[in-house]
Amino acid sequence: MGFFENVMLAVSGLRSNKMRAFLTMLGIIIGIGSVIGISTLGSIMENSVMDIFNSQGGANLVGFQITMKDDASRDYIMSDDFMTAEMANDIGERFAEDIDAIALMSGSESGKMTIRRKDYDISLYGVSPGYIKQSMTKLVAGRYVSEKDCEQYRHICVISDKQAKKRFGSERGAIGRSVSLTLSDGTITDLTIVGVYQYQLTAMMSTMVNMMGDDWNSEIYMPYSTFNRMRGVNDDTFYGFNLNTKTGVSAEEFCQKVETYLNSTYYRDNDAVEVMYITAESQMAMIDDVMGMLELAISVIAGISLLVGGIGVMNIMLVSVTERTREIGVRKAMGAPNSAIRTQFIVESMIICLIGGVIGILFGILLGNLAGVIVGTMASPTIGSIALAVGFSMAIGVFFGYYPANKAAKLDPIEALRYE
Amino acid sequence: MKNKITPPSYSYGKVNNIVPPEASKYVICAKDIVKSFYIGTPNELEILHGMTFNVPKGEFVSIVGQSGSGKSTLMNIIGALDRPTSGSYYLDGIDVSTANDKELSAIRNKQIGFVFQTFNLIARTSALKNIELPMLYGGIPSKQRKERARELLEIVEMSDRAGHMPNELSGGQKQRIAIARAMANDPSIILADEPTGALDSKTGRLVMDLFHKLHREQGKTIVLITHNNELAEETDRIITISDGNIISDTGNRNKLRKEAEE
Structure with a gap:
């Protein structure tokens, strides 16, 4: 008896009891659906991150900042610990052949932005000109922080497009408006908005962001000089700097070189603070790690759901074997060997799981892309993951169908024919 | 009947080389058949106490007995659904x-055509597909199966019902399909277990007529198992069993009569 005949037999059997077949498939649908859904979402995120990463020359962007040593002798940072413009210049000259551009950041503060007597959480960054241009952002209205802003201690700032839209209606509408900021130490300052940048990472992470509250995209940039004066520290005090390496330079190697140089030259005698580097790549890897954890968690859930689904399939197959005892008897009387009966029921269980798996894949693609619509990118799961899902669902069919099928195959034809 | 189908060569695994001479002369050659149940337990029960009988090719024989006589047990053995505890059956x-x-399984497939009291057609499967079933397990290709099934439908005069599902057929029609199915692989014997038991007398008559037709026109060997003496009277030979023993065997009355007339 051919495979095709078994398939036809199984399909006609399922068609005669559609509701039951569907309910049986549900576990498989949910299991496979969630696996495919999450892998679709994963590739969507990866795609959008990669897009930004590549378009902004992300692989070339690296940062150096001060950090507490593991065995620090104190637990606070003193003004002597900060980086200076001199260090940045030194690096710029020393490694000139590897560096494209360099920009400093004096530090960051968390605080609140008050608009029409309402407070919104923000993070404030004091930066040198070019800093924003360098980071993975794009200007959509107005201008960046300039040299003049820094020299003249201007009270200006650049905010994100999301904030501009939310607080002022449009990106352009925000230009020229004044905001009142209250920092965590209670300092109050008024800043005029001169530019709006596009917060690209927001787009890709909006799903996560929505879960964490809408303050993710609340980074505000202002001139480092104004920032430092406001905090009462020396102008020439920087928390760190960003730089773009030239294309073709290995970011990791370069960073290690610079880090070693900085630590051995400027921080050798410092027993509390050292310099560490961050590459865009390492941050990407962090995002990947998070995604990996998420995928693992969902995979475990999916695995449990597939297990439960498989047990459901086994249960229904046992019911089906009992219901069709007489039919099995007749088939045996007509000369069906045990192996043919076994194959018939295994194929039936496989077909249930396969159809469930295919519906699950479609369901998963739909689900993943639904999330993709919010994020703004579409993606389809990889052929590999589809093949894996199909193969896996069929394997479930065989695994959980074997016991009932074997039970059917081993029925005594006389008993089976007599079964009422 | 001219069989258009050459079944693929098959073997029954171990073919017993020492076939007793009478076994090759008869279609059914049963010798000292004993069937016991619950062997080795205190409840051991011997149902058949050593039955010996032969059925030559082309005979229409009926096996008659009251319920509990061992009729079903004998039928299961004749039908290769079960093996005798001792004795030989060729x-x-x-x-x-x-x-x-x-x-x-292979013996049932090739050598035996079952006809049941309750028809036992496969549900949700068309008449044609039901007839194809034994050929399906016999490994006959789809095209040949269909041809043969249509041929059989014609023999049982059911050609217009090929696509009908069993639940769309009357009892008599179902039984005719079942008979066609029993003939599918051109078996050595047709084993009919109370084939008219679930039918009214008029359709039962039609079914019996069909058996006579197959016997007469195609020379089929038919074993009819029944408790109905009237039906048994129609057949060539009546074997009566009671309490697991053959109590009478008429021999082939038609043949005897014919010989007497000559």
């Missing part, structure tokens, strides 16, 4: 008593 020269399960 079906068309093939040793059934020592066959394993797989061999029994």
Whole structure:
């Protein structure tokens, strides 16, 4: 008896009891659906991150900042610990052949932005000109922080497009408006908005962001000089700097070189603070790690759901074997060997799981892309993951169908024919 | 009947080389058949106490007995659904008593056509597909199966019902399809277990007429199992069993009559 005949037999059997077949498939649908859904979402995120990463020359962007040593002798940072413009210049000259551009950041503060007597959480960054241009952002209205802003201690700032839209209606509408900021130490300052940048990472992470509250995209940039004066520290005090390496330079190697140089030259005698580097790549890897954890968690859930689904399939197959005892008897009387009966029921269980798996894949693609619509990118799961899902669902069919099928195959034809 | 189908060569695994001479002369050659149940337990029960009978090719024989006489047990053995506890049973020269399960399947498939009291057609499967079933397990290709099934439908005068599902057929029609199915692989014997038991007398008559037709026109060997003496009277030979023993065997009355007339 051919495979095709078994398939036809199984399909006609399922068609005669559609509701039951569907309910049986549900576990498989949910299991496979969630696996495919999450892998679709994963590739969507990866795609959008990669897009930004590549378009902004992300692989070339690296940062150096001060950090507490593991065995620090104190637990606070003193003004002597900060980086200076001199260090940045030194690096710029020393490694000139590897560096494209360099920009400093004096530090960051968390605080609140008050608009029409309402407070919104923000993070404030004091930066040198070019800093924003360098980071993975794009200007959509107005201008960046300039040299003049820094020299003249201007009270200006650049905010994100999301904030501009939310607080002022449009990106352009925000230009020229004044905001009142209250920092965590209670300092109050008024800043005029001169530019709006596009917060690209927001787009890709909006799903996560929505879960964490809408303050993710609340980074505000202002001139480092104004920032430092406001905090009462020396102008020439920087928390760190960003730089773009030239294309073709290995970011990791370069960073290690610079880090070693900085630590051995400027921080050798410092027993509390050292310099560490961050590459865009390492941050990407962090995002990947998070995604990996998420995928693992969902995979475990999916695995449990597939297990439960498989047990459901086994249960229904046992019911089906009992219901069709007489039919099995007749088939045996007509000369069906045990192996043919076994194959018939295994194929039936496989077909249930396969159809469930295919519906699950479609369901998963739909689900993943639904999330993709919010994020703004579409993606389809990889052929590999589809093949894996199909193969896996069929394997479930065989695994959980074997016991009932074997039970059917081993029925005594006389008993089976007599079964009422 | 001219059989258009050459079944693929098959073997029953171990073919007993020492076939007793009478086994090759008869379609059914049963010798000292004993069937016991619950062997080795205190409840051991011997149902058949050593039955010996032969059925030559082309005979229409009925086995008659009251319920509890061992009729069903004998039918299961004749039908290769079960093996005798002791004794030998050759079906068309093939040793059934020592066959394993797989061999029994092949014997049932090729040598035996079952007709049941309750028809036992496969539900949700068309008449044509039902007839194809034994050929399906016999490994006959789809095209040949269909041809043969249509041919059989014609023989049982059901050609216009080929696509009908069993639940769209009357009892008599179902039984005719079942008979066509029993003939599918051109078996050595047709084994009919109370084939008219679930039918009214008029359709029962039609079914019996069909058996006579197959016997007469195609020379089929038919074993009819019944408790109805009237039906048994129509057949060539009546074997009566009671309490697991053959109590009478008329021999082939038609043949005897014919010989007497000559």
